[in-house]
Ligand code: AMP
């Protein structure tokens with residue numbers, strides 16, 4: 001089969017790495033891809049939301065399946081674009097319809113959906129320019145800290161967690177005044193949930209589903225979860241607290257009612273669902289201490305969770321994606337690798353604020369050479385071939401791989417324990433060099 005994957009980050013390199021291993025793949029294209037995806041497939045210079053360009057490419061190259069990495073093309077309706085075009089209608093797109101993508105595209109819709117289907121989520125109300133006073137009074141009924149969310153997509157920046165009531169009222173007005181443009185014309189105000197987060201990924205054909213290996217991501221720039229939020233500094237899978245009993249609650253209380261709810265509302269959904277969950281550490285009206293509660297839905301895989309999760313899928317991912325397209329996902333097998341995986345993301349100095357691009361990256365070819373950066377034996381528990389390098393923000397310049405983003409390159413490693421996986425990733429990360437490189441050394445250490 002000829003497959004086109006849309007996107008250009010670490011998530012897409014990890015998906016491309018896994019897809020390229022399938023016996024079913026004759027040719028893999030990535031649009032636009034990065035210097036890493038070019039090592040497992042062929043990059044195509046098209047933006048992931050250039051629907052007309054994608055249409056022309058798909059028809060000219062007899063593409064059999066399109067897999068969508070980021071949310072943007074989904075929220076803009078790429079699924080429906082294919083279905084409504086007679087030349088494209090038979091080509092499966094892995095991702096929800098535009099109506100399904102609203103689960104990520106509108107927090108107000110997602111909250112309403114969860115309420116309609118009895119899915120545990122923080123108590124909330126939504127406000128816009130017509131009921132500002134009510135919103136201020138609602139804030140007074142909540143306990144600090146206060147959680148304010150722009151309804152629409154804001155590239156991960158639309159959530160404010162504010163310590164005092166005065167500040168919350170000010171930020172609430174600011175959001176409705178256009179702090180995030182049209183995205184915050186509606187603001188969701190919700191109860192703060194205390195606990196520890198976990199990302200659970202579901203693949204569905206709209207009827208059946210498979211729960212992929214779960215992961216935890218690390219969003220803050222600094223060690224010990226301090227400093228500014230980033231696009232993600234690393235991830236681990238499995239997550240020790242997501243044991244069988246907890247995952248059963250996730251399946252019964254969240255996954256099944258989500259799939260059933262989509263069906264009941266007539267929403268076509270054939271793709272990945274990312275459940276941003278929290279294991280709460282106290283009782284709420286809708287969950288007891290220790291239970292899973294939904295913080296958000298995303299309609300794609302997570303980044304950098306995918307860079308761990310793909311290593312933990314032993315089965316052929318393309319076979320699973322075919323099951324999604326054909327509506328027989330229940331007839332396909334998903335086998336998880338029992339080993340631990342830790343992903344460490346190397347970023348440009350200064351990120352997530354101002355940083356420079358264009359520095360040469362060296363040492364990628366020394367990964368898995370069986371020694372440390374200074375020629376010593378690998379740490380105990382680490383073996384040679386256990387790491388995979390995923391490019392996030394890289395480009396080719398004059399035949400050299402150079403930095404081209406804040407998050408630059410990730411190393412994901414297997415280990416028989418989390419600590420061994422961590423040690424292997426740090427050992428390899430130390431061997432990859434570029435000017436002002438930074439990475440966190442405590443990924444997974446809190447678990
Ligand atoms: P979201 O964009 O909805 O994922 O929110 C970004 C981050 O804000 C989440 O990953 C959580 O860390 C945090 N967050 C969102 N909602 C809540 C909440 N109700 N209680 C506590 N933390 C939250």
Ligand code: GLY
Nearest residue numbers: 217232302303304
């Ligand atoms: N890692 C969180 C996200 O992909 O949104």
